Amino acid sequence: xxxxxxxxxxxxxxxxxxxxxxxxxxxxxxxxxxxxxxxxxxxxxxxxxxxxxxxxxxxxxxxxxxxxxxxxxxxxxxxxxxxxxxxxxxxxxxxxxxxxxxxxxxxxxxxxxxxxxxxxxxxxxxxxxxxxxxxxxxxxxxxxxxxxxxxxxxxxxxxxxxxxxxxxxxxxxxxxxxxxxxxxxxxxxxxxxxxxxxxxxxxxxxxxxxxxxxxxxxxxxxxxxxxxxxxxxxxxxxxxxxxxxxxxxxxxxxxxxxxxxxxxxxxxxxxxxxxxxxxxxxxxxxxxxxxxxxxxxxxxxxxxxxxxxxxxxxxxxxxxxxxxxxxxxxxxxxxxxxxxxxxxxxx
Numbered sequence: 001x002x003x004x005x006x007x008x009x010x011x012x013x014x015x016x017x018x019x020x021x022x023x024x025x026x027x028x029x030x031x032x033x034x035x036x037x038x039x040x041x042x043x044x045x046x047x048x049x050x051x052x053x054x055x056x057x058x059x060x061x062x063x064x065x066x067x068x069x070x071x072x073x074x075x076x077x078x079x080x081x082x083x084x085x086x087x088x089x090x091x092x093x094x095x096x097x098x099x100x101x102x103x104x105x106x107x108x109x110x111x112x113x114x115x116x117x118x119x120x121x122x123x124x125x126x127x128x129x130x131x132x133x134x135x136x137x138x139x140x141x142x143x144x145x146x147x148x149x150x151x152x153x154x155x156x157x158x159x160x161x162x163x164x165x166x167x168x169x170x171x172x173x174x175x176x177x178x179x180x181x182x183x184x185x186x187x188x189x190x191x192x193x194x195x196x197x198x199x200x201x202x203x204x205x206x207x208x209x210x211x212x213x214x215x216x217x218x219x220x221x222x223x224x225x226x227x228x229x230x231x232x233x234x235x236x237x238x239x240x241x242x243x244x245x246x247x248x249x250x251x252x253x254x255x256x257x258x259x260x261x262x263x264x265x266x267x268x269x270x271x272x273x274x275x276x277x278x279x280x281x282x283x284x285x286x287x288x289x290x291x292x293x294x295x296x297x298x299x300x301x302x303x304x305x306x307x308x309x310x311x312x313x314x315x316x317x318x319x320x321x322x323x324x325x326x327x328x329x330x331x332x333x334x335x336x337x338x339x340x341x342x343x344x345x346x347x
Contacts, residue, residue: 033280034066037096042075044083044101046191047212050074051304052129052268053100056288059297063287076189079164080105081116088118093275095284098126103266104164106321107259110332111339112163120321124272124281127288128312132211132267134165134230136173136244138204139197140223147228147242150179158184158193158202162342165207165263166193169230169244171342172260173206177247181206183342194218209267210235211307231264255331256338262324267307269317285314 043053050072057070075083080102091097108116136157138144144155150173157173159166162185173179184202187193190212196202207230218224228244229235245261248254270288272281291297292311301308312320 032066033095034064034068036068037066038069038071039095040097041070041072042083042087042091042097042099043072044080044099044105045076046074046189048132048209048215048306049100049102049190049212049268051215051306055297055300055304056100056129056270056291058300059294060287060291062294063290064283076160078115078161079108079167081108081112081163084108084123085117087271087273088123091273093273095272095276095280097273098284099271099273100129101269101271102164103132103263103269104168105269106266106324107263108163110259110325110327111168111335113336115163121318121325122274124274124276124284125314125317125321126270126272126281126284127292127314128266128317129268129270129292130211130307130311131265131309132209132307133235133238134169134207134264135210135213135226135238135241136169136204136206136228136230137208137213137224137226139200140225141200142203142225144180144203145225145227147179147244150181150227152180154180154182155204156182156184156202157204157206158187158196159205159207160187160189160193161185162339165230165260166190166205167342168207168260168339170206171339172257173244173247175338175341176253176256179247191216197224209307210238211267211305214305214307230261232258232261252331252334255328256335259324259327259331259335262320265312265320266317281314289313 041053041057043050053072057072061067061070083099083101084105087099106120109120144150144153157170167185170181170183174181187196193205194216213219226241229238229241230244245257248257
């Protein structure tokens with residue numbers, strides 16, 4: 001009887017060991033995968049987008065088993081949609097190419113269904129570096145220096161393209177709220193938009209991040225003036241700057257703005273192409289969140305005066321995206337109709 005029980009126990013232990021080997025091998029494979037490899041980090045814009053991407057490229061490897069080398073590649077265009085399209089349709093799906101894109105990518109399939117060729121819920125969302133406040137600002141030499149003045153006098157607002165905050169918010173301001181915006185699109189990046197201001201081609205932009213403006217130094221030297229801010233509440237540093245959302249008068253207008261303002265919650269998202277092995281995605285998510293608390297990383301964020309507020313984990317980020325995708329179709333249809341009215345900025 002004792003021998004029989006002993007044999008049964010041995011067989012049980014042996015079975016347990018066999019069942020554990022595939023899992024252990026999988027875990028070891030994830031830990032060994034990045035050893036000696038290079039990760040290409042595709043960033044969709046300049047300014048604060050690039051600044052954050054280069055900081056992650058510097059500090060993130062220390063928290064990834066195998067400590068891979070990072071290379072940052074700029075891929076501007078379409079308010080982040082060019083980079084998102086590349087990651088979704090072309091980039092390898094093994095975790096050797098990652099992305100740092102604009103928050104507008106999240107709403108692109110809803111608001112630009114004919115342009116966005118990707119499904120946001122299929123990406124591997126690694127995390128969101130920061131929530132940011134978007135602002136509208138003008139050159140100090142502009143004839144319009146306040147939101148109230150923009151209601152009665154023309155001001156030229158520039159940006160990259162339809163789908164980016166700079167252009168989308170300008171369209172909403174002009175066509176929904178009656179602001180006297182003349183809109184000029186086609187600038188390659190937010191940096192190019194700022195250079196256009198220097199050349200007096202435009203007066204300002206309706207949707208830049210506060211962090212990007214601070215990074216440029218234009219705010220500190222008094223070269224520009226912020227005339228309104230986006231967001232669900234005023235930024236602590238901008239108590240006297242009016243909220244763009246205060247222009248909304250009806251429930252539908254407020255619902256439409258809520259979709260647009262959600263981009264501020266997704267200011268600096270990081271993602272992997274679809275199909276990344278779950279264990280590898282979890283590894284990257286853990287490394288990302290640990291990087292956001294790294295003392296050296298935080299010191300460099302402060303040194304570069306980057307806007308940094310409440311980084312979001314990949315799991316939480318995916319849940320927020322799912323919520324945005326449940327926006328009532330009637331609201332989406334109204335927004336799309338409004339944005340579709342934009343042509344070349346001469347309307």
